[in-house]
Amino acid sequence: MFSFFKKKKEDSVKNEEFLEEENISDSIKKHEADITPIKEMSSAIIEVVKEETPQEKKNFFSRALEKTFASIKTVVPQKQEKISFDDIQELLIEADMEYEIIEKAMNGLPSEITRKQLRHRLVMLFEHAPKVDLSNLPKPFVRLIIGVNGAGKTTTIAKLANISKKNQKTVILGAGDTFRAAAIEQLSTWASKLEVPIIKTKQGHDASAVAYDTISAAIARDIDNVIIDTAGRLQTQTNLNNELKKIVKVCEKAMIGAPHQKLMILDGTQGNTAIAQARAFNEMVGINGIIVTKLDGTAKGGALFSISNQLELPIFYVGIGEKQDDLIEFSPDDFVDSLLDEIYTAEK
Numbered sequence: 001m002f003s004f005f006k007k008k009k010e011d012s013v014k015n016e017e018f019l020e021e022e023n024i025s026d027s028i029k030k031h032e033a034d035i036t037p038i039k040e041m042s043s044a045i046i047e048v049v050k051e052e053t054p055q056e057k058k059n060f061f062s063r064a065l066e067k068t069f070a071s072i073k074t075v076v077p078q079k080q081e082k083i084s085f086d087d088i089q090e091l092l093i094e095a096d097m098e099y100e101i102i103e104k105a106m107n108g109l110p111s112e113i114t115r116k117q118l119r120h121r122l123v124m125l126f127e128h129a130p131k132v133d134l135s136n137l138p139k140p141f142v143r144l145i146i147g148v149n150g151a152g153k154t155t156t157i158a159k160l161a162n163i164s165k166k167n168q169k170t171v172i173l174g175a176g177d178t179f180r181a182a183a184i185e186q187l188s189t190w191a192s193k194l195e196v197p198i199i200k201t202k203q204g205h206d207a208s209a210v211a212y213d214t215i216s217a218a219i220a221r222d223i224d225n226v227i228i229d230t231a232g233r234l235q236t237q238t239n240l241n242n243e244l245k246k247i248v249k250v251c252e253k254a255m256i257g258a259p260h261q262k263l264m265i266l267d268g269t270q271g272n273t274a275i276a277q278a279r280a281f282n283e284m285v286g287i288n289g290i291i292v293t294k295l296d297g298t299a300k301g302g303a304l305f306s307i308s309n310q311l312e313l314p315i316f317y318v319g320i321g322e323k324q325d326d327l328i329e330f331s332p333d334d335f336v337d338s339l340l341d342e343i344y345t346a347e348k
């Protein structure tokens, strides 16, 4: 069953220096027992689920931002047509927007601010992030998931796999957090729940070999999306960080251009303190985008402005709960509108 797969892998690991360094072909043999049989893959495609309308998306944000709204409403309890400069400043502080960003956003605004004026300034804060063209993606499209312990990496991978399936794309997971046995188990549980294949190995084995095998399996099986987990790490853990750099290098060996996205998962409940973490990882491996998790559990929704603006990175998704459907595509317009709906009366 795996002869084609094996041939591809042998072809793609011809680099002698690399074989010496990683001994990848041995690791591939070790992992083959863990690869989900191809026939199970067909069940990875399910029917297309209808896309949310802009109003539905706004409703998702409103639900996710409940705690943030409760805190800004302590400043502006009634909806108004115009709100004073001081009140806007205070409510943005309440929502955990960094002071420096508040100053930037409000510079030159009048003492009474309309919805339109504030909307323009808030949406602008997301404009620094480069636009990402998601048309004509390479196949497989490889995403590497990075973050500190407990940020929500594993859960987010499951949610991303679920979105792939909803979009009728095939997907394979790589259990690259080989540091903790529980992490491999947790991702395997999600894989069987979602009926998607997973490449895994034993705890303590080489994480970059898992990344390599996952990409090779995707190429051999013509899979659309690859999502690779990595161990949670702090920006100060040198060994783990060298491991991360190695994973990135090995992805490139498995497929030129991979990983196509290195996504940083940030725990939204940490607010602005997550920025320093992301900055350090960005310097280390170059991050392409952010996913902010646990937005439902925090009053610090305003940190999204600082996160995107300070890091000059796009926020792709936000996590709004623990279930597989609780990940929504981030849109600055919908996010800002949900926030403004709480404090301003409708524009005439």
Ligand SMILES: Nc1nc2c(ncn2[C@@H]2O[C@H](COP(=O)(O)OP(=O)(O)OP(=O)(O)O)[C@@H](O)[C@H]2O)c(=O)[nH]1
Pocket: 147, 148, 149, 150, 151, 152, 153, 154, 155, 156, 177, 183, 231, 232, 293, 294, 295, 296, 297, 318, 319, 320, 321, 322, 326
């Ligand atoms: N409320 C809420 N909880 C979330 C969200 N995303 C993840 N969680 C929860 O956060 C906890 C940690 O999530 P994991 O996915 O295990 O985090 P991780 O980054 O893989 O953790 P490590 O494997 O320890 O590095 C779990 O209890 C998740 O259910 C979210 O968007 N909202």
